[in-house]
Amino acid sequence: MHIMQRIVQKSIKMILSLYSKSLVIAFIAVCSGAVTGFAQPEAAPDEENCLICHRYPNLGRYDEDGTRRIYYINGVLFGNSVHGKVRCKGCHTDLDKIPHDEVKVVDCATQCHIKEPSSNLDFSHKNMVKKYENSVHGQAADEKKKFPEDLPTCTYCHENRSYNPYEGIWGKSAALALETLARCQACHTEKDWTEEIYAHFTHRMRRQREQDEIVRLCTSCHENEQKMMRHGLEVVSTFKDTFHWTMVKYGVKNAPDCISCHVPVGYTTHEIQHRTDPVSPINTRNRVKTCSNQGGVQECHPRATADFAEGRVHAYGSKVQLLTAREAVIAEAEAEAEDSVMLVRARKEVTDEEIFYYKVLSLIRLAYQVLIGSVIGFMVVHQLLDFRRTRKKMKTEGIHH
Amino acid sequence: MSQNEMAIKHKKMSGEKDQSDPPRYFVRLNFNERAQHMIFVVSFIVLAITGFMVWIPETTLDLLGGAKETVFTVRSVLHRMAGTAMILVSAYHFYYLIFKPAGRRWFVDMMPRPKDIKEFIHNMLYYIEVKEHPPEFDRFSYKHKMEYLALIVGTGLMSASGLILWAESFWDKFIIDIAALIHGMEAVLACLAVMVWHMYEVHLRPHKFPVDNMWLTGIIDEAEMKEEHPLHYKKIMSDPKLRKIYLTKGPKQDE
Numbered sequence: 001m002h003i004m005q006r007i008v009q010k011s012i013k014m015i016l017s018l019y020s021k022s023l024v025i026a027f028i029a030v031c032s033g034a035v036t037g038f039a040q041p042e043a044a045p046d047e048e049n050c051l052i053c054h055r056y057p058n059l060g061r062y063d064e065d066g067t068r069r070i071y072y073i074n075g076v077l078f079g080n081s082v083h084g085k086v087r088c089k090g091c092h093t094d095l096d097k098i099p100h101d102e103v104k105v106v107d108c109a110t111q112c113h114i115k116e117p118s119s120n121l122d123f124s125h126k127n128m129v130k131k132y133e134n135s136v137h138g139q140a141a142d143e144k145k146k147f148p149e150d151l152p153t154c155t156y157c158h159e160n161r162s163y164n165p166y167e168g169i170w171g172k173s174a175a176l177a178l179e180t181l182a183r184c185q186a187c188h189t190e191k192d193w194t195e196e197i198y199a200h201f202t203h204r205m206r207r208q209r210e211q212d213e214i215v216r217l218c219t220s221c222h223e224n225e226q227k228m229m230r231h232g233l234e235v236v237s238t239f240k241d242t243f244h245w246t247m248v249k250y251g252v253k254n255a256p257d258c259i260s261c262h263v264p265v266g267y268t269t270h271e272i273q274h275r276t277d278p279v280s281p282i283n284t285r286n287r288v289k290t291c292s293n294q295g296g297v298q299e300c301h302p303r304a305t306a307d308f309a310e311g312r313v314h315a316y317g318s319k320v321q322l323l324t325a326r327e328a329v330i331a332e333a334e335a336e337a338e339d340s341v342m343l344v345r346a347r348k349e350v351t352d353e354e355i356f357y358y359k360v361l362s363l364i365r366l367a368y369q370v371l372i373g374s375v376i377g378f379m380v381v382h383q384l385l386d387f388r389r390t391r392k393k394m395k396t397e398g399i400h401h
Numbered sequence: 402m403s404q405n406e407m408a409i410k411h412k413k414m415s416g417e418k419d420q421s422d423p424p425r426y427f428v429r430l431n432f433n434e435r436a437q438h439m440i441f442v443v444s445f446i447v448l449a450i451t452g453f454m455v456w457i458p459e460t461t462l463d464l465l466g467g468a469k470e471t472v473f474t475v476r477s478v479l480h481r482m483a484g485t486a487m488i489l490v491s492a493y494h495f496y497y498l499i500f501k502p503a504g505r506r507w508f509v510d511m512m513p514r515p516k517d518i519k520e521f522i523h524n525m526l527y528y529i530e531v532k533e534h535p536p537e538f539d540r541f542s543y544k545h546k547m548e549y550l551a552l553i554v555g556t557g558l559m560s561a562s563g564l565i566l567w568a569e570s571f572w573d574k575f576i577i578d579i580a581a582l583i584h585g586m587e588a589v590l591a592c593l594a595v596m597v598w599h600m601y602e603v604h605l606r607p608h609k610f611p612v613d614n615m616w617l618t619g620i621i622d623e624a625e626m627k628e629e630h631p632l633h634y635k636k637i638m639s640d641p642k643l644r645k646i647y648l649t650k651g652p653k654q655d656e
Contacts, residue, residue: 250473311574368586
């Protein structure tokens with residue numbers, strides 16, 4: 001019995017001491033960042049030592065509004081992103097105290113501490129922000145914009161994407177990329193730097209988003225009926241009535257998505273203008289060029305004529321519907337302040353020709369609906385009667401024979 | 402149950418009259434017409450499937466995964482091929498109607514007549530059991546004539562709108578909109594009509610179930626001829642010229 005007790009006591013002691021030792025070891029390991037299981041190793045040189053805290057996936061809080069905020073930074077992913085070489089404080093300019101107090105939202109027009117190599121000046125997205133502010137999505141273009149909170153900011157579309165892996169460009173094999181990179185590195189021996197520059201150049205040579213991703217991105221705002229109504233815009237479901245969308249839906253390569261027509265070759269997304277603006281690619285003057293997509297990856301409608309190109313591409317939407325609605329509906333729209341933006345824009349933008357076209361198409365649709373209903377209804381009744389009568393006849397004849 | 406009964410009935414009806422004579426069969430569709438029908442059926446089915454694929458919702462398409470694009474390419478090619486086949490067989494049908502004696506007979510028999518309206522009313526009264534017997538139909542009844550008219554109009558509209566959509570760059574966008582709208586709506590109408598009218602006529606009618614194989618053999622027996630086309634039966638039996646055309650010895654295969 002004694003021996004047994006001793007053995008048990010000893011083993012318990014041993015387990016306890018091992019446990020406490022391992023706790024200490026674990027603590028040290030956590031503090032030194034040696035445990036890679038739940039903390040990422042540093043990838044980008046972290047001169048400001050931000051990752052000492054921000055590498056922990058559980059770092060975060062619920063803010064005053066109850067929104068969950070995650071402050072975790074994956075060092076490897078960030079290091080491989082387009083901003084991987086920018087220091088944290090290059091964008092987050094006001095993070096001087098620890099723990100940080102009130103932090104401002106990052107302004108993309110900030111001059112970060114990267115030198116722009118062509119001019120050797122501090123780099124900034126200021127130019128782009130300025131152009132953007134003058135586009136339809138910006139605030140400066142139309143001072144009457146009543147709901148600035150609806151407008152997309154830089155980060156709404158730009159997510160600090162990772163650089164592409166060294167894959168082929170435009171259908172060429174990955175070997176080409178590796179071969180090109182090897183040639184660069186023959187002279188530029190600084191391996192990391194060369195890879196970074198190569199990634200920077202080739203980044204733009206590939207589509208960042210698939211067609212359906214583009215449509216999803218744009219529709220995330222443009223499908224919101226209330227939001228569009230406030231600004232007097234049509235809901236973009238009118239695009240989903242077109243064969244263009246059918247091709248996007250099937251994942252066809254180079255299928256026409258939003259930017260294929262609204263931002264074709266030679267235009268930038270940041271400078272989208274209203275279609276009445278002569279610089280807009282969907283202005284009737286520029287349509288033939290846009291439809292034929294000259295200079296694009298593929299020529300979409302190479303034989304496009306003006307008659308073909310100047311027609312309405314999206315299905316007829318809420319503006320024409322509003323204008324052709326009954327008097328009462330228009331009066332109601334006029335009474336409501338929000339809807340009147342829609343009405344004003346509709347009256348300004350929709351041509352009489354479009355209204356006529358819409359009416360003709362609606363009439364054909366209605367005629368077909370009536371035709372389908374009456375013809376198929378007649379057929380069903382006729383055949384049911386026939387079925388009943390034939391069955392009955394067979395029964396009576398069966399009895400007779 | 403009905404099939405057995407019908408078989409007995411058919412035997413009795415055809416057997417009782419002329420026991421010594423071999424059973425008589427009547428040509429409804431000759432080989433040429435059956436071939437036209439076959440090409441039309443195949444192209445119609447291919448067109449319907451590949452056409453309505455355009456309306457499959459995005460979420461359902463995701464089930465195809467990476468094969469989506471290939472499916473779309475194949476769908477597009479097949480739709481155009483089947484459309485071409487349908488247009489060609491329709492064009493041949495017009496040639497057939499004008500230049501072949503059998504085609505001319507078809508055309509004359511298919512012409513709508515005031516008699517058809519009378520027969521339609523009569524048949525409706527028969528259905529609701531006011532009249533005891535159905536009208537005496539000729540070679541083609543009002544059912545066939547209505548369907549044939551719908552077929553010609555429908556194929557014409559589908560071919561025209563389809564060709565406009567195929568050569569999209571030549572047209573005003575408004576014309577393309579109209580063509581696309583008609584192509585879609587007419588497709589719905591045609592498919593529903595075929596399902597309700599034609600499928601019932603040849604598959605679901607009590608004594609035709611599961612399928613009336615006349616579309617393959619082209620002939621029907623005397624009992625069916627007497628019941629469904631009594632007037633035409635009388636005409637054939639009284640006219641030696643028509644007897645030569647429509648009477649046949651029967652199916653080569655065993656029954």
